[in-house]
Amino acid sequence: MHKTTFNCLGLTKRIVQTLKKQQYAFPTPIQEKAIPLLIERNDLLGIAQTGTGKTAAFGLPILHHLSLEEKRPVAKSTRALILAPTRELAVQIGDALKVYGRDIPLRHTVVFGGVGQNAQVTAMRRGVDILVATPGRLLDLFNQKHIRLDFVSYFVLDEADRMLDMGFIHDVQKITALLPTERQTLLFSATMPPGVIRLANKILHNPKEVSVAPTATPVKTVEQKVIFIDREKKRSCLVKLLQEATFDRVIVFTRTKHKAGKLAEQLTKSGIKSDSLHGDKSQSARQKALDLFKSGKVSVLVATDIASRGIDVDDVTHVINYELPMVPEDYVHRIGRTARAGASGSALSLCDKSEIPHLTKIEQLIKTKIEILEGERPQSDPPERSGKISKKKRKKRKKSFKKIVNF
Numbered sequence: 001m002h003k004t005t006f007n008c009l010g011l012t013k014r015i016v017q018t019l020k021k022q023q024y025a026f027p028t029p030i031q032e033k034a035i036p037l038l039i040e041r042n043d044l045l046g047i048a049q050t051g052t053g054k055t056a057a058f059g060l061p062i063l064h065h066l067s068l069e070e071k072r073p074v075a076k077s078t079r080a081l082i083l084a085p086t087r088e089l090a091v092q093i094g095d096a097l098k099v100y101g102r103d104i105p106l107r108h109t110v111v112f113g114g115v116g117q118n119a120q121v122t123a124m125r126r127g128v129d130i131l132v133a134t135p136g137r138l139l140d141l142f143n144q145k146h147i148r149l150d151f152v153s154y155f156v157l158d159e160a161d162r163m164l165d166m167g168f169i170h171d172v173q174k175i176t177a178l179l180p181t182e183r184q185t186l187l188f189s190a191t192m193p194p195g196v197i198r199l200a201n202k203i204l205h206n207p208k209e210v211s212v213a214p215t216a217t218p219v220k221t222v223e224q225k226v227i228f229i230d231r232e233k234k235r236s237c238l239v240k241l242l243q244e245a246t247f248d249r250v251i252v253f254t255r256t257k258h259k260a261g262k263l264a265e266q267l268t269k270s271g272i273k274s275d276s277l278h279g280d281k282s283q284s285a286r287q288k289a290l291d292l293f294k295s296g297k298v299s300v301l302v303a304t305d306i307a308s309r310g311i312d313v314d315d316v317t318h319v320i321n322y323e324l325p326m327v328p329e330d331y332v333h334r335i336g337r338t339a340r341a342g343a344s345g346s347a348l349s350l351c352d353k354s355e356i357p358h359l360t361k362i363e364q365l366i367k368t369k370i371e372i373l374e375g376e377r378p379q380s381d382p383p384e385r386s387g388k389i390s391k392k393k394r395k396k397r398k399k400s401f402k403k404i405v406n407f
């Protein structure tokens with residue numbers, strides 16, 4: 001079968017050579033679809049999540065355009081602006097640009113909150129070609145006149161759905177209003193809730209739409225299993241699993257920030273080196289946890305869904321769902337943290353009775369029945385024959401359902 005190569009997408013020779021050095025043999029689907037449209041200067045609505053190669057999908061065309069234009073950045077300004085919801089994602093995009101732009105003499109920097117601003121102010125003094133920023137810090141620096149936004153001709157809004165979830169909509173609107181209207185705008189989002197659609201309609205001009213749908217298709221190299229277990233036995237089961245030698249680098253997911261912090265503490269007390277990553281931690285504490293995990297000093301990271309977005313750690317051997325997510329798409333995001341870049345990985349879900357409805361929704365989304373590793377799947381209610389069920393029976397069922405939910 002004929003496969004598109006990076007040569008066919010219209011990128012400069014220099015960029016194609018860099019990708020070769022990087023051993024990127026073929027573009028990913030989002031890259032194949034988006035890059036030619038972006039080189040033709042279309043606005044773009046990209047429906048794709050982290051892990052699909054979307055950073056290169058928007059980063060490469062920006063590097064392409066900027067390197068061909070004979071312009072230098074004006075002091076304190078930037079020619080391209082990439083907005084990301086979290087510091088981790090911003091840093092990750094900055095790192096990717098370093099790699100993709102290593103053979104091109106362009107300046108870029110990253111600004112984010114939670115740390116002192118002096119180094120960021122200095123980095124912006126002479127102006128940059130590409131600025132990656134989180135919204136709050138960008139506005140802070142703009143208001144203090146350390147950054148000007150009137151030279152932006154490429155604007156990327158990354159992970160728009162998370163941006164809205166995290167309450168950045170007003171900041172995003174303010175920033176957008178400060179940009180020149182003559183610009184190329186790209187919006188990426190894993191999901192398209194109404195808020196994102198409204199925002200896209202406001203900021204994009206005749207956009208082309210590209211969508212890759214890994215949301216419902218977990219990477220094939222992830223082995224998925226489920227353990228049916230009582231809620232109160234989950235912790236001892238987790239400890240046992242983590243003591244096995246193959247559980248080398250593990251992300252454990254919980255539903256709440258509180259639970260993530262508590263579980264990491266409990267695991268540490270049981271002699272398992274772990275840390276947590278959640279939104280109640282300061283930026284520097286989150287970065288520290290991530291660095292410890294990356295360097296292998298802690299082997300277990302307990303995380304919530306939002307905090308885990310954009311974690312780009314290779315060689316994660318296992319993802320454990322200590323609690324199943326309420327939103328089935330989050331399951332796919334979670335297990336995508338393992339088996340990256342072609343490696344294999346395992347995802348294990350500890351499912352108690354009350355979580356069966358979530359498990360069912362997940363299985364419907366991924367169109368797969370997850371293999372059982374231990375325990376037995378509790379019987380679900382027989383299908384209702386409408387109208388034929390007596391009032392008394394219905395009452396009884398309601399009661400037993402309540403019992404399951406409160407389990």
Ligand code: AMP
Pocket residue numbers: 023024025026027028031049050051052053054055056312341
């Ligand atoms: P992203 O979705 O941008 O976070 O990218 C996910 C991972 O895929 C990163 O580790 C990239 O370095 C890698 N990647 C991106 N594009 C390609 C490609 N065409 N071939 C191989 N790896 C890639």
